[in-house]
Amino acid sequence: MTDSSTVLIDARGLTKVYGKPGDKTGFTAVDGIDFQVRRGEAFGVLGANGAGKSSTMRMVACVSPATAGSLRILGYDSGADGAKIRARLGVVPQDDTIDTELTVRENLLIYGRYFGLSWKVLRERSTRLLEFTRLSEKAEDAVATLSGGMRRRLTIARALINEPEIVLLDEPTTGLDPQARHLLWERLFQLKQDGVTLLLTTHYMDEAEQLCDRLVVMDAGKIVAEGTPAELIARYTLREVLELRFAPGERQIMTDKCRGLAERMEELPDRLLLSTDNGEETLSAVHRQGVQPLTALVRRSSLEDVFLTLTGRSLLD
Numbered sequence: 482m483t484d485s486s487t488v489l490i491d492a493r494g495l496t497k498v499y500g501k502p503g504d505k506t507g508f509t510a511v512d513g514i515d516f517q518v519r520r521g522e523a524f525g526v527l528g529a530n531g532a533g534k535s536s537t538m539r540m541v542a543c544v545s546p547a548t549a550g551s552l553r554i555l556g557y558d559s560g561a562d563g564a565k566i567r568a569r570l571g572v573v574p575q576d577d578t579i580d581t582e583l584t585v586r587e588n589l590l591i592y593g594r595y596f597g598l599s600w601k602v603l604r605e606r607s608t609r610l611l612e613f614t615r616l617s618e619k620a621e622d623a624v625a626t627l628s629g630g631m632r633r634r635l636t637i638a639r640a641l642i643n644e645p646e647i648v649l650l651d652e653p654t655t656g657l658d659p660q661a662r663h664l665l666w667e668r669l670f671q672l673k674q675d676g677v678t679l680l681l682t683t684h685y686m687d688e689a690e691q692l693c694d695r696l697v698v699m700d701a702g703k704i705v706a707e708g709t710p711a712e713l714i715a716r717y718t719l720r721e722v723l724e725l726r727f728a729p730g731e732r733q734i735m736t737d738k739c740r741g742l743a744e745r746m747e748e749l750p751d752r753l754l755l756s757t758d759n760g761e762e763t764l765s766a767v768h769r770q771g772v773q774p775l776t777a778l779v780r781r782s783s784l785e786d787v788f789l790t791l792t793g794r795s796l797l798d
């Protein structure tokens with residue numbers, strides 16, 4: 482039986498400084514962060530480009546040493562016991578690193594040999610993992626013939642070859658079309674159902690909202706919020722958002738008229754977002770001011786709004 486109270490990844494004061502040790506010009510990419518990932522959960526790290534997500538993932542993957550702080554994974558110290566930890570991790574890096582000279586199945590077999598698995602075990606596992614990632618029909622094809630989504634699924638199959646307890650995924654769906662993203666996230670959901678612990682970074686708030694049990698928001702190397710998606714939405718947003726778009730020439734005057742109509746207003750390059758507890762009422766107030774938007778949309782507040790509130794930036798921009 483799995484014990485969901487067991488902490489598998491325990492980061493305290495975790496810091497990454499790039500540059501020579503002691504060099505004052507070093508750049509602090511991860512700035513003393515604390516987080517704990519428990520067995521069986523999907524834990525998300527959200528942040529804009531450069532927030533420090535990949536640097537954090539590389540430390541957890543034990544391929545980049547922490548500059549300071551402590552990082553314990555599966556009960557081991559990441560600095561001293563990197564090899565033991567790596568043997569029990571699956572890693573899906575941001576860029577696909579599969580061998581395009583080999584066939585789909587050969588990629589799994591060769592990678593599995595690094596873990597010292599026998600050919601017999603590898604043949605069984607590769608068949609099962611190709612089924613799991615919906616690649617059975619492509620097993621004997623060259624990797625070069627695969628679509629982007631298929632390659633990403635192969636990278637996931639490869640990461641599972643050693644039956645890892647934790648899988649790290651850095652931006653797993655970036656660059657995929659919506660259908661490929663959907664299939665990939667559905668497979669990740671299944672992985673979680675199977676009891677695998679997931680630590681992932683993403684730009685896609687809708688997916689993070691559905692898949693992640695808990696998440697942290699990173700900004701400039703620090704964690705600025707932590708909680709379940711629902712907790713974060715309740716803590717940092719009002720119930721609804723009214724999104725307004727204007728004709729280019731009217732934007733400034735309309736924005737000025739909208740000021741004060743909602744508790745909070747965010748100006749994005751292409752939209753105005755008014756946070757409110759009642760979007761329809763706010764829209765009526767907008768109309769009473771004589772404001773005529775090109776489009777008006779009332780929606781529930783989301784993680785995207787949490788991110789905007791916390792960092793002043795939209796992840797979509």
Ligand SMILES: Nc1ncnc2c1ncn2[C@@H]1O[C@H](COP(=O)(O)OP(=O)(O)OP(=O)(O)O)[C@@H](O)[C@H]1O
Pocket residue numbers: 499500508509510528529530531532533534535536537
């Ligand atoms: N090897 C390196 N040497 C120097 N600076 C680095 C190195 N790797 C990353 N950085 C810097 O550290 C900061 C954090 O980078 P990191 O890749 O961790 O961010 P990120 O949140 O993963 O962003 P992205 O989504 O673009 O991958 C950035 O400013 C980046 O330029």
